[in-house]
Amino acid sequence: xxxxxxxxxxxxxxxxxxxxxxxxxxxxxxxxxxxxxxxxxxxxxxxxxxxxxxxxxxxxxxxxxxxxxxxxxxxxxxxxxxxxxxxxxxxxxxxxxxxxxxxxxxxxxxxxxxxxxxxxxxxxxxxxxxxxxxxxxxxxxxxxxxxxxxxxxxxxxxxxxxxxxxxxxxxxxxxxxxxxxxxxxxxxxxxxxxxxxxxxxxxxxxxxxxxxxxxxxxxxxxxxxxxxxxxxxxxxxxxxxxxxxxxxxx
Amino acid sequence: xxxxxxxxxxxxxxxxxxxxxxxxxxxxxxxxxxxxxxxxxxxxxxxxxxxxxxxxxxxxxxxxxxxxxxxxxxxxxxxxxxxxxxxxxxxxxxxxxxxxxxxxxxxxxxxxxxxxxxxxxxxxxxxxxxxxxxxxxxxxxxxxxxxxxxxxxxxxxxxxxxxxxxxxxxxxxxxxxxxxxxxxxxxxxxxxxxxxxxxxxxxxxxxxxxxxxxxxxxxxxxxxxxxxxxxxxxxxxxxxxxxxxxxxxxxxxxxxxxxx
Numbered sequence: 001x002x003x004x005x006x007x008x009x010x011x012x013x014x015x016x017x018x019x020x021x022x023x024x025x026x027x028x029x030x031x032x033x034x035x036x037x038x039x040x041x042x043x044x045x046x047x048x049x050x051x052x053x054x055x056x057x058x059x060x061x062x063x064x065x066x067x068x069x070x071x072x073x074x075x076x077x078x079x080x081x082x083x084x085x086x087x088x089x090x091x092x093x094x095x096x097x098x099x100x101x102x103x104x105x106x107x108x109x110x111x112x113x114x115x116x117x118x119x120x121x122x123x124x125x126x127x128x129x130x131x132x133x134x135x136x137x138x139x140x141x142x143x144x145x146x147x148x149x150x151x152x153x154x155x156x157x158x159x160x161x162x163x164x165x166x167x168x169x170x171x172x173x174x175x176x177x178x179x180x181x182x183x184x185x186x187x188x189x190x191x192x193x194x195x196x197x198x199x200x201x202x203x204x205x206x207x208x209x210x211x212x213x214x215x216x217x218x219x220x221x222x223x224x225x226x227x228x229x230x231x232x233x234x235x236x237x238x239x240x241x242x243x244x245x246x247x248x249x250x
Numbered sequence: 251x252x253x254x255x256x257x258x259x260x261x262x263x264x265x266x267x268x269x270x271x272x273x274x275x276x277x278x279x280x281x282x283x284x285x286x287x288x289x290x291x292x293x294x295x296x297x298x299x300x301x302x303x304x305x306x307x308x309x310x311x312x313x314x315x316x317x318x319x320x321x322x323x324x325x326x327x328x329x330x331x332x333x334x335x336x337x338x339x340x341x342x343x344x345x346x347x348x349x350x351x352x353x354x355x356x357x358x359x360x361x362x363x364x365x366x367x368x369x370x371x372x373x374x375x376x377x378x379x380x381x382x383x384x385x386x387x388x389x390x391x392x393x394x395x396x397x398x399x400x401x402x403x404x405x406x407x408x409x410x411x412x413x414x415x416x417x418x419x420x421x422x423x424x425x426x427x428x429x430x431x432x433x434x435x436x437x438x439x440x441x442x443x444x445x446x447x448x449x450x451x452x453x454x455x456x457x458x459x460x461x462x463x464x465x466x467x468x469x470x471x472x473x474x475x476x477x478x479x480x481x482x483x484x485x486x487x488x489x490x491x492x493x494x495x496x497x498x499x500x501x502x503x504x505x506x507x508x509x510x
Contacts, residue, residue, distance in 0.1 A: 049510060052351045054347050055510035056509045074259075074354070089348070092273070097272070101268075101269050101348070104262060104268070105266075105352035105353075106262070106352055107256065107353065149348075
């Protein structure tokens, strides 16, 4: 079966010589909920940027559902939706326009785009904020706009780069429910997060990246069944000291 | 969405144009009113007040002679500012990433920027023509030639603005070319004077200045007055448009200033 995302021997060196990714290969099966973990600066966002076209890979091959994401990038982009870690929007544009324009970039016809925009605004409780400019929105609402924008083209592969960073518990849980729903419907989801609880709850397979290399990869159960659970497995894989902070005395 | 990407993403291209137009309409005073007021002052002072004391040039009143130059200066400024600020701000605020992750070709991204540049220039030009009409200075001898100069010069400076928008890393760098290159060259390119009025040694500099050919071409289109070969002017404008298109396409293809 053609993987939803196939990365082989990816290497990324920035113009000033900084190595973003040393060597990275991984496959994500269609319909997978895949967790991509790693410390800050390990290369998670760089990998995502190479897949989505924000960064240019130095070498290696990236395929989205069998389509070369560099050589045949226009075809590959149509299959992907991205919710980035950092807000990359025109802050003076309103929520509705931000979502709808993205549909336009994907070549969606006006009627289809309008219907889907309204559906997503409803789904993420953004309808009452639709006319507000992005800069007027709270952190949680901004994050929702990012997610609605990522989903406007109903992508086969949804890439979420720390989608719940800075959002409240309620929204996080709503979002988890929504992502699980989408995944059940067959959408492939590639998730990076610093919340191990989130990854443990949502993902079926996990890869851990450290210093630009995959240091461990496998089914979630392999990680959570180890002594100390996912957190200890993660710390061991990244070479960090598992310094447990004791709980406060009762 | 259909399974295969269309040859040209027309909807994507139209969205780039619509989105930039929305941004432009947030600053209508800066985009349109400022050049119109500036042109009004130039026309009034140089054309009407000073021009009243200057004898005719090539059988035309001074106000008619100076108007094409004022028009061209404003078109150059509008084109350059439009594209340089559009590209720079989209990089600075990172919303350029919206187009990078979408199924848009480099040609579509560039065409989207240039289309807005041309629209802004045409609106700026029309407004100045209306203002000039109140001073009895508006005349167009060759409409097709007039449109050619407005569109081709807008494209050249729109493309140049894209290069600067990609290169600049701060607001000061964004204005450098305008201060040290565009404004001086446009002033010495024959806005207010004929080449014959210049000392002989300075004439050669004028003949080597592309602005001279742009202003001369527009002046020919408006009042039929010319000091250089029309064909040479057209060749320079088209040559620069093709050269700048190739440079900008290459910069997009390698991701200069756009992709990490």
